[in-house]
Amino acid sequence: MPYHVATSFAEMATLLGQAQARFTLLAGGTDLMVARREQLLEAPVLDISRVPELRTIALEDGKLVIGSTVTYRQLLEAPLVQRHCPLLQETARRTGSVQIQNLGTLGGNVVNASPAGDSLTALVALEAEVEVFWQGKRHVKPIGDFVRGPGRVDLPPNGVVTRFFIPLVEAPWGSGFYKLVNRAYPQHPMAIAVVSAAVVVKRAPGENRLLWARVALGAVAPTPVRARESEALLCGQVPEATCVQRAAQAAVQAVSPIDDVRASAAYRRQVTPAVVEKALRAALEACQ
Amino acid sequence: MTALTFVLNGRPVSVQAPPARSLLEVLRHDLRCTGPKNGCLEGECGACSVLLDGEPVTACLVPVGKAAGRDVVTVEGLHDTPLFHLLAHAFAAKGAVQCGICTPGLVVSTAALLKRHPAPSRAQIRDFLGGHLCRCTGYVKIVDAVAYAAELLGRGQLPSLETPAGVGHAPPRPDAAAKIAGTARYGDDWFLEGMHFLQVVRSPHPHAAIEGIDAAAALAEPGVVAVLTARDVPGVNRFGILVADQPVLAEERVRFCGEAVALVVATSPEAAQRGAAKVQVAYRPLPAVFSPAAALQPEAPRLHAGGNCLAAPVVQKGDVAAGFAAAEVVLEETYTTPFIEHAYIEPEAGVAYFDAEGRLTLIVSTQTPYLDRDACAKVLGLPPERLRVIQAATGGGFGGKLDLSVQPLLALAAYATGKAVKLAYRREESFLSTTKRHPYEVHYRLGATRDGRLTAVQVRILGDTGAYASWGPTVIRRAVIHAPGPYVVPHYRGEGCVVYTNNPICGAMRGFSTPQVAFAAESQLDMLARRLGLDPIELRLRNCLRPGDATATGQVLRHSVGLEATLLAVRDTWRELQKQPLPPQEHLAYGVGVACMWYGIGNTALPHPSTVRVALDDDGAVHLYTSAADIGQGVHTVLLQILAEVLQLPLSALRLTAADTLLTPDSGKTSASRQTYVTGQATYEAAVQLRELLRRHGAELLGSAAAEVEVAGGQVRCRRRGTALSLAELAAAFRQQGVVAACTATCDPPATPLDAAGQGAPYPTYGFATHLAQVQVDRRTGEVRVRRFIAAHDVGKALNPQAVEGQIEGGVVMGLGFALTEQHLPGQTRNFSTYLIPTFQETPEIYPLLVESAEPTGPFGAKGVGELAMIGTAPAITNAIYDAVGVRIRSLPATPEKVFRALHGLQ
Ligand SMILES: Cc1cc2nc3c(=O)[nH]c(=O)nc-3n(C[C@H](O)[C@H](O)[C@H](O)COP(=O)(O)OP(=O)(O)OC[C@H]3O[C@@H](n4cnc5c(N)ncnc54)[C@H](O)[C@@H]3O)c2cc1C
Ligand code: FES
Numbered sequence A: 001m002p003y004h005v006a007t008s009f010a011e012m013a014t015l016l017g018q019a020q021a022r023f024t025l026l027a028g029g030t031d032l033m034v035a036r037r038e039q040l041l042e043a044p045v046l047d048i049s050r051v052p053e054l055r056t057i058a059l060e061d062g063k064l065v066i067g068s069t070v071t072y073r074q075l076l077e078a079p080l081v082q083r084h085c086p087l088l089q090e091t092a093r094r095t096g097s098v099q100i101q102n103l104g105t106l107g108g109n110v111v112n113a114s115p116a117g118d119s120l121t122a123l124v125a126l127e128a129e130v131e132v133f134w135q136g137k138r139h140v141k142p143i144g145d146f147v148r149g150p151g152r153v154d155l156p157p158n159g160v161v162t163r164f165f166i167p168l169v170e171a172p173w174g175s176g177f178y179k180l181v182n183r184a185y186p187q188h189p190m191a192i193a194v195v196s197a198a199v200v201v202k203r204a205p206g207e208n209r210l211l212w213a214r215v216a217l218g219a220v221a222p223t224p225v226r227a228r229e230s231e232a233l234l235c236g237q238v239p240e241a242t243c244v245q246r247a248a249q250a251a252v253q254a255v256s257p258i259d260d261v262r263a264s265a266a267y268r269r270q271v272t273p274a275v276v277e278k279a280l281r282a283a284l285e286a287c288q
Numbered sequence B: 001m002t003a004l005t006f007v008l009n010g011r012p013v014s015v016q017a018p019p020a021r022s023l024l025e026v027l028r029h030d031l032r033c034t035g036p037k038n039g040c041l042e043g044e045c046g047a048c049s050v051l052l053d054g055e056p057v058t059a060c061l062v063p064v065g066k067a068a069g070r071d072v073v074t075v076e077g078l079h080d081t082p083l084f085h086l087l088a089h090a091f092a093a094k095g096a097v098q099c100g101i102c103t104p105g106l107v108v109s110t111a112a113l114l115k116r117h118p119a120p121s122r123a124q125i126r127d128f129l130g131g132h133l134c135r136c137t138g139y140v141k142i143v144d145a146v147a148y149a150a151e152l153l154g155r156g157q158l159p160s161l162e163t164p165a166g167v168g169h170a171p172p173r174p175d176a177a178a179k180i181a182g183t184a185r186y187g188d189d190w191f192l193e194g195m196h197f198l199q200v201v202r203s204p205h206p207h208a209a210i211e212g213i214d215a216a217a218a219l220a221e222p223g224v225v226a227v228l229t230a231r232d233v234p235g236v237n238r239f240g241i242l243v244a245d246q247p248v249l250a251e252e253r254v255r256f257c258g259e260a261v262a263l264v265v266a267t268s269p270e271a272a273q274r275g276a277a278k279v280q281v282a283y284r285p286l287p288a289v290f291s292p293a294a295a296l297q298p299e300a301p302r303l304h305a306g307g308n309c310l311a312a313p314v315v316q317k318g319d320v321a322a323g324f325a326a327a328e329v330v331l332e333e334t335y336t337t338p339f340i341e342h343a344y345i346e347p348e349a350g351v352a353y354f355d356a357e358g359r360l361t362l363i364v365s366t367q368t369p370y371l372d373r374d375a376c377a378k379v380l381g382l383p384p385e386r387l388r389v390i391q392a393a394t395g396g397g398f399g400g401k402l403d404l405s406v407q408p409l410l411a412l413a414a415y416a417t418g419k420a421v422k423l424a425y426r427r428e429e430s431f432l433s434t435t436k437r438h439p440y441e442v443h444y445r446l447g448a449t450r451d452g453r454l455t456a457v458q459v460r461i462l463g464d465t466g467a468y469a470s471w472g473p474t475v476i477r478r479a480v481i482h483a484p485g486p487y488v489v490p491h492y493r494g495e496g497c498v499v500y501t502n503n504p505i506c507g508a509m510r511g512f513s514t515p516q517v518a519f520a521a522e523s524q525l526d527m528l529a530r531r532l533g534l535d536p537i538e539l540r541l542r543n544c545l546r547p548g549d550a551t552a553t554g555q556v557l558r559h560s561v562g563l564e565a566t567l568l569a570v571r572d573t574w575r576e577l578q579k580q581p582l583p584p585q586e587h588l589a590y591g592v593g594v595a596c597m598w599y600g601i602g603n604t605a606l607p608h609p610s611t612v613r614v615a616l617d618d619d620g621a622v623h624l625y626t627s628a629a630d631i632g633q634g635v636h637t638v639l640l641q642i643l644a645e646v647l648q649l650p651l652s653a654l655r656l657t658a659a660d661t662l663l664t665p666d667s668g669k670t671s672a673s674r675q676t677y678v679t680g681q682a683t684y685e686a687a688v689q690l691r692e693l694l695r696r697h698g699a700e701l702l703g704s705a706a707a708e709v710e711v712a713g714g715q716v717r718c719r720r721r722g723t724a725l726s727l728a729e730l731a732a733a734f735r736q737q738g739v740v741a742a743c744t745a746t747c748d749p750p751a752t753p754l755d756a757a758g759q760g761a762p763y764p765t766y767g768f769a770t771h772l773a774q775v776q777v778d779r780r781t782g783e784v785r786v787r788r789f790i791a792a793h794d795v796g797k798a799l800n801p802q803a804v805e806g807q808i809e810g811g812v813v814m815g816l817g818f819a820l821t822e823q824h825l826p827g828q829t830r831n832f833s834t835y836l837i838p839t840f841q842e843t844p845e846i847y848p849l850l851v852e853s854a855e856p857t858g859p860f861g862a863k864g865v866g867e868l869a870m871i872g873t874a875p876a877i878t879n880a881i882y883d884a885v886g887v888r889i890r891s892l893p894a895t896p897e898k899v900f901r902a903l904h905g906l907q
C-alpha cells in the first residue's frame, strides 16, 4: 500500500484533494502503530509530519498558534510555549518517554481523542480552537465541539487538523496539571492517567480575587470535560483554603467515569476532588 | 513494493518492504541488524531504541516509510565512536549489564543524553532513560554507569578495565562487551539458511472441547508449508516438570485461553500469521472454573483425571492446639496475592534445525538446557542424544524460562518439516500463554506470649495453579515450609493446596511462592509488634532463628544463620528514621516498615547435582565446561572467578563453554538460587583437582617435590629452586605423555526427603535477609512512593559483591512491583501499558548491606542470593504504609485505589 510523505502544505492538499480512497493520516505514529499496526499495512497512508506549516509555533492576533504536528519535544523546547502556555509543557513532560516525546504530536493526541489524553485535557482547559483543513478550506471550531467521544472527532474523511489557536491571557494568570497514575511515582509519564486535571486561573490585577478559572478533567468521562461547577465557585472569589476545597469538591458533578483495568468508577469519582485540588493549587501558586 | 532508502549507521541502505512496517522489524528481519531488540512492539520498553536524525525514538513505532531519506543510527552505528568505548567501559565496570536485552537501547539513549546534558544529575538520568524498562538490574547500576560515563567524558580518559579476578572482586562479566555492543545473540537474533517461521494457533476459550480442526484454507495460503496438530506429535504429547499433563498441542480439549492448538509453518512470519488466522478450529465451550475455591466444589468441572487438587502438602510440628492455648495474643488474618507475570524484557524465542550429523539442535532462550532436551526428546520419541540444546543469550528468566514454551513447538516443526525453523513470541503471546506466579490466599493464625515469643503458627494456603501442573507441587511445598518465617516456632501446622482452574498456568517464579507467604507472615509480625508495643526489629530479634535452632520441619541449623546480623545491620537506620521522621506535608505521610525472610537454597527435598569439567587446553588456558545457564544473574562470571582464585590466574587465561548439552556436563537448572552454591562448589572441587594434578605432574617435570611446587600466575613453580614451567609448556608435555589434564567434579549438597508430617531437612542451607522501606503515602489519593530501601542479606560470602548488589537491587525493584503495581488479570493485561513493571523513576535509592555468615558446604562460604532479594520487599513496603497512615494492606498490589479504600474504610 502506498505511503506518502507530504513535504509541503500544497502537496498534502493536492494528495487529499485527489484521493480516491480515504487516507490514514499519520503524524508521529505513536497511537497508530500500537492500535492499528495491521490495518496500516492495508490502507494508503499520508505522513504529514514533514509539512513545515504544521510544525510551526507562532504568535498571531493575540493567540498562540501551534501546528498540529508539533511534537512534545518541540513544545518542551519552544520559548513561546514556555512563556505563554507552560501548561502544554507540563503535559508534554508528563507524556510517555523521551522517545515518545520525540515522535508524538499534539494533533495526534487530539485526534486520537482518548478520554485520558493529557495534552487534550490541557487544550480543553485552555479553550483552544481547532483548525481543520478540508476540501481546500479551513474551518475553525472550539475543541469542545471537535472532540465527540472516545476516539471520535468531528473530522470528515481526508480532513486534516492543521493548527490549534490558544487565546493568550493577560497577566496575572497561572496554570497547573496533575496526573494520577497507578505507578509508585506521582505523575509518572509512562502511564495512562487514572484521573487528571488541568487548570488555568486568571487573577484580578493587584488583587487576590480570581476573575475566572477553567478546570478540565481527564479520564473521568467519554471525553475530557470542563468542571463548570468548580469554575463557578472560583469565579470572583479569593481562593483561600475553604474556597479551593469547595471548588475541588464540586468537580465530581462533572464526572461520569467507568470501571476499567486501571481503576473503578467509584475511585475515580472519589479522588477527583483531590486531583483537582492539586492542579488548582499549582495553578494558584504559578499565578502572577 | 517500492524500494525505500535511508542511511543506516552512515551507509545508505535500500529495502523492499511495506512502508508501514515498523523500522524495527525492517532493521531486524530485512537488514539483520539485531542490536535493537524487540521487547514489546508497542513503544513501552525502549529496547528497540535507535537514533532518528540524532534523536532517540522507539523503532517499533516508526513506520519505515517515515525513515525514508533520513538518518538511522543503531547501537552498531556507534561502535566506532569514542563515546561508545567510554559507555562500554562504564556499563561493564559498574555492573549495569545483567541479561543485557535492555542494554543496546540504553546505550543508544545514553549517547543522546550525554550529547544534550554532558553532566547530567541522577534525576536527569532517570528522567531521560525513563522509557527503558529493565527487569534485572533494579536500575541503580545503570544510573551509576551513566553518571560514571559522564564523569569519564569530563575527564577525557579511559581507565583500564583490569580488575582483579579472584573471589571478592568484581571483574567485568565475560559477556558484557557483546551485550553492550548488541552483538550477543538472543533467541530471536538467530537467522538460519532457508529458515521457516512458526505461528501458534491458540484457544480463545478457557475451557472447550475441540470438535475438529480444518487446515485446508490455511494450507492454501501462499507461503504456508505445514499446519501441525496433536496428531503430528510422534512421541508423547505431554510434558511437565513433575506431572506430565500438558500437551504440546491440545488434543480433544483446551483448558485455558491461549493454549496451543495448532502450529503453522511458513516461509515468512507474515505468511505464518495469515495461515494461523485461517486455521478453522471448531470448539464446543465447556463450563469453566476461575478460582480454586470454585474448582474444589464437588460439582466443578474436573480438569484432569486425578481431580482438581494438584497437590496438598502438610508440615506438622508439635501441637498447635497446645501452642495456641499457651498464647496470650492470637492474630488471625487472610492475605491474597495476584497472578504475576515474569515480564522479562525478552519474550520466549529460539530456532531449531538439523545439524550436519542429523542432530536436532535447538538454540533457545532458557534456564535449563538439559531439561529442555529431555522433554523435547520425549515429545519426539527420540533418544535424548539425538537432540542438542544450546542456550541462546537469554534476556531474563526469573523462573519463567524453566518451563517449556517455544521448545517443543520448535522441535516438532523442525522434525516434521526437516527445515530450520524459528519461533519468537510477541509480548502479548508471552502474557497470554506462558506461566505466572501463583495467586495465593493465605490464612494465617499466629499466637504469641505477651513478651513477644511465638508459641504457634497455623497456616492454610490455597493456590491457583491454572490449567496444568508445571511447578505447582514444588511451589506449594516450599510455601508450607517457609510460611512460618525464619523464626523459632515451637508448634506449627502448615497446609497447602494448589488447585487446577481454567486460568493461566502457574509455574516457577523468583522465590517459588515464598514472596506470597512472606507477605502474610511479615504482616502478621508487624501487627503483633504493634499489638505488644514492641519495636518490630526487637520482636524479630526475640524470635529469629540462630545457629542450633530447629526450623518448622525440625531441621537444626548449624551454620550460616545470619538473620540476626541482618536485623542488627538495619537497626541503626530504623532508629534514626524513628528519631527524625520526615515532616508530614499536607496530605503526605511517611512511614517505615521492616520485614525478614528466609529461603532454602536448592530443590525442595530432592537431589540437585551439578557436574562441571575443568580442563587444561593445549595453549595453556584453563577451560570450564558447564551447562549452567547464565540468564543475566552472572553465574558464569562467578564460576570463572572461582577458577581464577583456585588456580591464581587472570580471567584472560580462562575459557568457558557453557549451556550446550553436546559439549557441557549437566550442571542442573538455573533455579532455586542454586547455581553459585552448587555449581560453584563443583567448580571449586574440579579446580582444586586440576590444581593438584598440575602440581603433581609439574613437580615431576621440574624434578621437585610436589610440596615445593605451587600453581600461580600461569605457571607451575618450584618455590625452593625458582624453576618454573608455563601452563602452555605443561600442556605440551601432557600431550606428549598422553596425560589428560581434565577434572570433573559433581556436587550435590545434602537434602533429605520429608516424612508424612513434612519433617526433615529439605535444604542444605538457607539465605536470610531483613528489608527496610521508607514510604510516602498521599492520604487523599492513596498514591505510594518508596523513598528509601535498605536490604541486608546474609549471602554466606559475596564472591562478587557487585553482582550480589545487582541481584539485590533487581530483586528489591521486582518486589516493589509485586507490592505496588503488578497484577496480571487474564484477558485484560497483555502489555506493559496495562501490566506495570517498575521503571527508572519508581526505583528508590537502594542500600544493599552484605552480611557474610559462611556456609561450609558452599564455595568459599557462599550460598545463593538470586531469588531471595525480592522476598521481604513487599511486606516491608506494606508495613511501612501501615506505619505512615495506619492501614493494613492484605491484598496485593497496594494500588492507589486499594490504599485509598482502606484509608477511607471502604470495602
Ligand atoms: C509508550 C507510550 C506512552 C504514551 N504516553 C502517553 C501519555 O502519557 N499521555 C498521553 O496523552 N498519550 C500518551 N501516549 C499516546 C500518544 O503518544 C499520544 O496520543 C500522541 O500525542 C499521539 O500523537 P501521534 O502524532 O503519534 O499520533 P498518530 O499515531 O500519528 O495519530 C493518532 C491519530 O490521529 C490522527 N491524526 C494525527 N494527526 C492528525 C492531523 N493533523 N489531522 C487529522 N488526523 C490526525 C491519526 O490518523 C490517528 O488516528 C503514549 C503512547 C505510547 C506508545
Ligand atoms: S520494542 Fe519498541 S519499545 Fe518495546
Ligand code: FES
Pocket (backbone or CB within 6 Å): B096, B097, B098, B099, B100, B101, B102, B103, B133, B134, B135, B136, B137, B345, B395, B396, B632
Ligand atoms: S539487564 Fe535489563 S532487562 Fe535484563
